[in-house]
Amino acid sequence: MKIIVPMKRVPDPDNVDKVKISSDGKRVSSEGLDWKPNPFDEYAVEAALRLVKDSGTDKTTGEVIVASIGPEEATHQVRWCLAMGADRGILVLGDDHELDASVVARALKKLVEKESPDLVLMGKQAVDGDSNQTAQILAGMLGWPQATFAGRIETPADLSRATVTREVDGGCATVTVKFPAVISVDVRIVTPQAVNNNMIPPDKLNRDGPRYASLTGIMKAKKKPMDRYTLEDLGVDTTQRVKTISFSQPPARSGGVILDTVGELVQRLKEEARVL
């Protein structure tokens, strides 16, 4: 089984105070920010590894390819995922402001045509732009079944399809998708029993959260293969479908107030905040 995990580098959410907007309001400046793999994509890497690797024995039943579209520096975040245990990386060079969900989906489609994976497993959205569109557009363009917001994935031992429990408003929806397919994951996919490939004994539980890279994993990551392409190499149509009109900073948070009585608090929650 071959899985492609698209991974976007995003500014570390701890950097939120450092994000600046250019004076014309057209761009978000990324200068001086720390970067990390988009958390939802990191969950997707973890889910992919749980699908094809047996953590106890290092036995593997497939290949996990981490693909990123971004600047050269995104190599760092790809290596990070390779250190977690992914087998190889692909970097498609492109500057953040040249990309929107449709360009990314078109680029991923080209990679899918090149690699013929059984599954594209990705985060449900990136925590910078929060578009939540790439998986859906990609599935549409490929004509593949899609299951978004996966909180649980189960496959039979022959890995022909996946039963996916989706996190939807008001509960869960369970769907079955035949491979090849596109699945996007939500945060619960990294809970201990969220991924079951019916090969790893049930008593061998995964730990909560994406795995930490072992030092050996980091050492090996350096030697793992990494292909580089440009959007041009892949013949991607780079027309953006989203036009950014302007960016603006959210209003600064104003100070709190201390109230004298609980009655006053209830009244203000009711009348001013309108949350009661």
Place this chain on the structure above:
Amino acid sequence: MHLEPTMKQAVIRRSVRKFAEKRLAPAAVEMDRTGDFRWDIAEEMARLQYFGLEIPARYGGAGLDSVSAAIVIEEISRANAAVGLCVSVHNSVSAYPVYLFGSEEQRQRFLTPLAQGKKIGTFCLTEPNAGSDVSALETSAIREGEEYILNGNKIFVTNGGISGINLIFAKTKPAEKGKGFSVFIVESEREGLEKGPIEDLMGMRGNPVCPVSLRDCRVPSENLLGVEGDGLKIALSTLCGGRLGIAAQALGIAQASLDASIKYAKERHQFGKAISEFGAIQDFLAEVGTRIEAGRLLIYRACDLKEKGNNYTKESAMAKVYASEVAVDATRAGVQIHGGYGYTKAYPIERFYRDAKVCEIYEGTSEVQRMVIARSLLHG
């Protein structure tokens, strides 16, 4: 000269920091309060290869370069200095000398379980009447056929309460000064080796430090590390690496203190503004920040010398004395910045202060380090 970390070193720092912040920092308060070691955390660290930092992969280690190993120890200590101490001592003065001086058979038997974190290691040199003065050792090892019989008392053994493998320094030729002692690899379960009660320490309380005594402890000759009389050579070589481990640890504590102080200074308001806006507080931060950076460079430079196989006695002593004094000064300033709150257990800064102090004492006191540095300056 390259002063920037490699991509691999940057990934290592990031990865260890992530683990340390999520798993080690939350455990630090409880470990400090109860003194209980967390085996569950040690098992997780073993899987991540934190117990075999510079040991090659064929013995179950991670095969890191010295700078990377220092980064790991620094980041662990930044979150939890007691665990940092465990990892530092285990790696630099227990596993590493077994790798450096052990026979192939000894490496297979003792180094592999150490590097895999299945056994925790110690370095038992200090005695009631010998510490800085190594030649005053009283523990004896008398050869009897294919065995040595060990007798003596070791004190302040870091990792003592949790160790599986111990390096014991003992006199094999009591008459000969300097050349007269040797190192033995002694398993904790061996008859005649006894561990005393855990010390009630000022800081580093999560590390079970205890005395280890030897009463007619019979050790087969194949457990002798190197050859008879190698003790001084092994001690001196090991202590150079050990100094870097402690220096990295001190650096981690200093960094933790600076990070906590910056956070607090921005949050705490007096006279209508954040105290970070006052020159007096800024002076503290600037001074500490500068010295941490200087200490880091001293450590990496000494690591680089070690990595390239050069002598690094002077440089490791400089890094150790400097970084440990930065740690004490940084945490003292940190408590001061925190004011009254800094004197309570509501903030971690008082723990950092207590943890930092011992860095000026163990693995060679600051006074001994200065002696080593001066000797090197005067006599080359």
